[in-house]
Amino acid sequence: MNVIDLFAGAGGLSEGFKRQGFNIVSHVEMDKSACLTLKTRESYHYLKDQGKLDIYKKYITKKITREELYGFIPEDILKKVINESISDETIEDIFKSIGHEDIDIIIGGPPCQAYSLVGRSRDPNRMKNDPRNYLYRQYIKFIERYNPKLFIFENVTGILSAQKGRIFKNIKDEMKKVGYNLDYEILNASDFGVLQNRKRVILIGWKEDIDFSYPNFKKIETRWTINELFYDLPKIQSGESIEVGEYSNKGNELLSEIKVRDADWDILTQHTARRNNERDLNIYRYCVEIWNKERRRVGYDELPEKWITHNNLKSFLDRFKVVDGLGVSHTLVAHISKDGHHYIHPDINQNRSLTVREAARIQSFPDDYYFETCRTDAFRQIGNAVPPLMAEKIAYKIKETFIE
Template identity: 60%
Template sequence: MKIIDLFAGAGGLSEGFRQEGCEIVAHVEMDKSACNTLRTREAFYYLKENNLLHIYIDYLLKSITRDELYSNIPQAVLNRVIEEEISNKTIPVIFSRIDDLLREDTVDLIIGGPPCQAYSTAGISRDPNRMKNDPRNYFYRYYIRFLRKYQPKMFVFENVRGILTAQEGRVFKNIRRNLSNAGYRMDYRILNAKDFGVSQIRERVIIIGWKKELEFQYPDFNLEIEPPTIRDLFIDLPKIKAGESVNGEGEYYLEKNIAIPSIRTEDWSLLTQHIARPNNDKDLRIYRLVVETWNKEGRLLKYNELPLELKTHKNDASFLDRFKMVRYEALAHTIVAHIAKDGHHFIHPDIEQNRSLSVREAARIQSFPDDFYFEDSRSAAFKQIGNAVPPLMAKEIAKKLKSTELI
């Protein structure tokens, strides 16, 4: 199954489809750090398939540079990552590059999710114009141009649930009409990542579309997969404090973690990016109070309950959930890109560690495998993780679509 991944981000969607044996012809993404991550993932798969994974491990251990890593990868493989913003100006260039990659082949499936800020509750609430003039409202039109050009049998379009109601529902109505004009039927569901084995409550709109001549119905995703709790998810990770990190062979706390075989595979022994951001003393005092309150009273501490010397805002009447803890015996709340700015909504439940989540912990909550490496800075990694589609969720969607034998 040959796939184009649009607005690819770090590649959560394509990772899930790849785990089901699909071939990613091209990833199109504008963010430089995310593109570096996509290229490094392409390097991983190429080296793994050619029994050269020791080169990838040398890179993760910082024995070789990224340029040296890429020098071992055919340029045609790295060229699958097209680092471009999708716009009227760039689409002809992107088409040309994809055509070069495809040669005589056809595209079976297009996947991706246009930027969701214009549809998100947070984005709308911050914008005085309620995002009505934001050009990202119409990025779906670019997606449809790719459908018209490559005529895949099916597509998967992911976004936040706000896309259903954006601009009083006009955006979604226009999406449906434009897809019909392009020759596709579509249906959608609001799906929750936790139902796909992901240790996170994360609702997203998943639109699936298909050529009008195909006999198809939206799949039944009643999978009833029980995701591991946060305690099970983290149990093999060494304890670190704010500002500390662990990166190396033999650093796992336990020999294996049977709760997460798809995340920590048996043939992988290198722990990377278990990095906790540093925090000032005030933040760490607040984190400790949040965890203490939960441990003693089973509730989250509200902002207006903080001691006066720990408050940084005068507003005591709203946004009282400024600090949130991820609970051991439950699933995480939604990981979002804001985690790149601070970890106040993602406090670690272990009071002795007294910190926010590490990069690897956030990646695990999103169901990324431990052999997945996020490029560039800690903040860039957090942003990529927060914006991603959980690979486990994508894998189950891929499995259902493959089972139809239509593609």
């Protein structure tokens, strides 16, 4: 079945669908770095299918350039990635670039900043004038153009309350008008085996003449922890980086089960930690100590006075958060690209924020996934992504319906 991935980001949704045998015809994404990530991932899949994965390994170990890597890939594979912002001005050109009329499924979700509760709380106009509120209308134009059997629309839970619920009501009304039945649920990635509490609205629409109902997803009881997820990663300090290196241990059952690291994968990349100043490192250590002793997170107003630099001691007090090493992580968001204060490593001896590879693992991206082009871009892409493991289980249920 042919799939278009809109607002594709780093490709978490399409990775899950590809694992279940769906054919990703196009990824449409406005961010240049994310598009390079998508092209690199398409290169990985092509070379793996051709039995030439050694070429991909040469690239991620910096033995050949990106241009040299792409030189091994057929042009039609790379052209699947369309680097374009979706608007009234660009949409017809995007249709031409897709160049494929037989589309079965459309997946993706418009950027969520305009719907997020944090975004609204920080904006004096509560995002009312943000044009991203209405990107869903571009999504609907793709539905009208390709008339897919089914579509999956993913977004943050804040979309349900944006503008007192009017936005989500309009989305549903307009989708129904073009001939689709709809249903949605708030799904948590942790119920799909992802080691992260990450709630998202997953809306599914299907053509009125198709016998379909919203899947019943069996919840997976997580028996693993973040410490086990990081089990084989070398211990590093703030500012240290292993761009290309070796694991400190063989993999474990968890890494194999959630498809993060195959037994034969032996190249560690992007295990890169940002450098923190001394004050932040003192705060990190203090927060981890309290977490270990009391299993609670420290409010900003509780910090020793010498470490407090912000005047606001009444709101946004959860500036520093320790990732729970003995459980699952709290939600990873794109803000991790700005600083790591919300993602403090649970090991007090490492005393730092998460690396790119650790963040990718929390999102269930496999270790052979390479994020372009720099650490900041990689963190942003990871924070915005749909976990591939969750996407795969959704894709499996969709496939099950159509096979039957």
